[in-house]
Amino acid sequence: MKKVLLAFLGVAAMGALCLFCLFLPERTDIVVVGGGAAGMSAAIEATERGCSVVLLEKMSYLGGNSLRATGGMNAACTEEQKKNGIVDSLDSYYQDTMKAGHWLNNKKLVRLLVRNSAESVSWLEHMGLDLSDVGRLAGHSISRTHRPAGGAPIGTSLIPVLTGQLNKRGIDVRTENRVIGLLHNQKGTEVFGVLTETREGRQYKIKASAVIIASGGFGSEPALYVKMDPDLKGFKTTNQPGATGDYLSIVEGLHPALVDMSYIQTHPTVEPNNGVLITEAVRGNGAVLVNRNGYRFTDELAFRDVLSREILKQPEKSAYLIFDDQIRKSLSATDTYFAMNLITKADTLSELAEMLGIHPVVLSQSVQRYNQLVMIGEDRDFGRNDLPSEIIHAPFYGIRIVPAVHYCMGGLKINEKAEVISESGGAIKRLFAAGEATGGIHAATRLGGNSLADAVTFGRIAAREAASLSRR
Numbered sequence: 001m002k003k004v005l006l007a008f009l010g011v012a013a014m015g016a017l018c019l020f021c022l023f024l025p026e027r028t029d030i031v032v033v034g035g036g037a038a039g040m041s042a043a044i045e046a047t048e049r050g051c052s053v054v055l056l057e058k059m060s061y062l063g064g065n066s067l068r069a070t071g072g073m074n075a076a077c078t079e080e081q082k083k084n085g086i087v088d089s090l091d092s093y094y095q096d097t098m099k100a101g102h103w104l105n106n107k108k109l110v111r112l113l114v115r116n117s118a119e120s121v122s123w124l125e126h127m128g129l130d131l132s133d134v135g136r137l138a139g140h141s142i143s144r145t146h147r148p149a150g151g152a153p154i155g156t157s158l159i160p161v162l163t164g165q166l167n168k169r170g171i172d173v174r175t176e177n178r179v180i181g182l183l184h185n186q187k188g189t190e191v192f193g194v195l196t197e198t199r200e201g202r203q204y205k206i207k208a209s210a211v212i213i214a215s216g217g218f219g220s221e222p223a224l225y226v227k228m229d230p231d232l233k234g235f236k237t238t239n240q241p242g243a244t245g246d247y248l249s250i251v252e253g254l255h256p257a258l259v260d261m262s263y264i265q266t267h268p269t270v271e272p273n274n275g276v277l278i279t280e281a282v283r284g285n286g287a288v289l290v291n292r293n294g295y296r297f298t299d300e301l302a303f304r305d306v307l308s309r310e311i312l313k314q315p316e317k318s319a320y321l322i323f324d325d326q327i328r329k330s331l332s333a334t335d336t337y338f339a340m341n342l343i344t345k346a347d348t349l350s351e352l353a354e355m356l357g358i359h360p361v362v363l364s365q366s367v368q369r370y371n372q373l374v375m376i377g378e379d380r381d382f383g384r385n386d387l388p389s390e391i392i393h394a395p396f397y398g399i400r401i402v403p404a405v406h407y408c409m410g411g412l413k414i415n416e417k418a419e420v421i422s423e424s425g426g427a428i429k430r431l432f433a434a435g436e437a438t439g440g441i442h443a444a445t446r447l448g449g450n451s452l453a454d455a456v457t458f459g460r461i462a463a464r465e466a467a468s469l470s471r472r
């Protein structure tokens with residue numbers, strides 16, 4: 001009888017233990033919130049440093065806005081630049097980034113970005129990403145935007161490479177798992193993990209030594225971006241649907257400092273009906289902009305805020321991007337626009353103008369004038385500082401474009417360790433952030449190609465610092 005009772009008690013104790021385990025939160029070293037380039041880079045780097053990682057992404061696929069990235073990734077003093085005979089300097093990259101940001105950027109973070117940029121490029125190359133084509137985007141004094149050979153879009157090469165690395169390392173990646181809050185102490189000064197919800201609505205906790213927020217910006221949330229900048233009412237967006245500013249609700253109760261929230265970048269050249277971004281690389285490789293009357297009206301490589309403003313001053317608040325077959329062939333990224341039938345094609349410029357509804361004589365004269373300026377090597381009309389080639393190789397192409405919401409420069413304030421800073425000024429313990437969820441690096445305007453540089457560089461910095469905590 002005694003034996004039966006003991007056995008019964010034993011079974012009951014085991015059962016209670018199992019039940020207890022069932023309700024115990026999971027545990028990992030680091031939770032990464034968001035599966036774009038910043039989150040994926042952080043997860044890979046943390047695993048390299050011996051940490052267990054869970055990466056949580058609310059969408060059904062990885063990549064975030066990074067999957068849509070086209071023009072490339074900036075870095076100064078890279079091997080690829082050397083191979084292409086490009087002489088760059090860290091200072092030049094720093095100055096360009098600061099100038100774009102109206103000198104309101106966090107200087108320490110920009111220095112860190114610039115110093116680590118070449119390393120970020122070689123890190124990706126070692127993982128198998130081709131970044132051998134080095135071009136120039138608007139606002140840069142030199143070619144430093146790295147992309148795959150032939151001018152292919154970077155995002156659709158980068159994300160599969162990073163995904164391959166996550167898989168190779170067996171990293172626990174959970175899509176359709178939305179982080180809805182952080183586990184933290186009562187004062188909101190230290191974080192212990194996350195509260196997550198699955199697509200089916202099941203909520204569960206994961207305890208961690210550190211959490212890295214890399215959930216992106218809010219470029220797909222008109223209510224938010226119009227609140228921050230009322231001038232953006234009615235604008236289209238280039239952002240993926242998941243860019244809804246989730247970090248704002250995730251950090252509720254912690255009182256983090258937010259910086260530069262009203263700085264929301266519009267990309268100047270977006271096709272108005274489908275919201276397809278026409279990469280700045282088209283202008284970087286030689287395209288011009290004209291208005292409906294056929295006149296050039298601006299430096300096509302001006303900073304995005306300046307250029308967007310200039311376009312909005314033109315008739316119908318839009319402009320036309322004009323390029324030739326040589327430019328098309330230099331950038332396979334344009335293939336998508338042709339496949340989507342977004343581009344008008346003609347054998348002559350006047351025929352192209354007729355098809356686009358632009359004044360044919362004026363367009364031909366504007367392009368002729370531009371070609372003369374290319375020949376003399378100086379844009380005496382608008383001060384464009386890079387004039388790669390004349391527009392003379394038929395067929396000719398054109399597309400109507402408008403500015404559209406593209407990037408949120410503002411976000412969580414971070415320090416050089418990518419720690420999230422609270423309103424009271426100290427770092428919130430065990431909480432890190434990287435990528436578009438953060439603010440301070442780009443300030444008033446971001447240079448094209450700096451978002452991937454930021455995402456990869458600060459994703460890895462956040463992981464390095466988070467990993468040092470989990471080893472303690």
Ligand code: FUM
Pocket residue numbers: 069070071072277278279280281447448449450451452
């Ligand atoms: O135009 C582009 O390809 C955009 C690049 C960027 O925003 O970094």
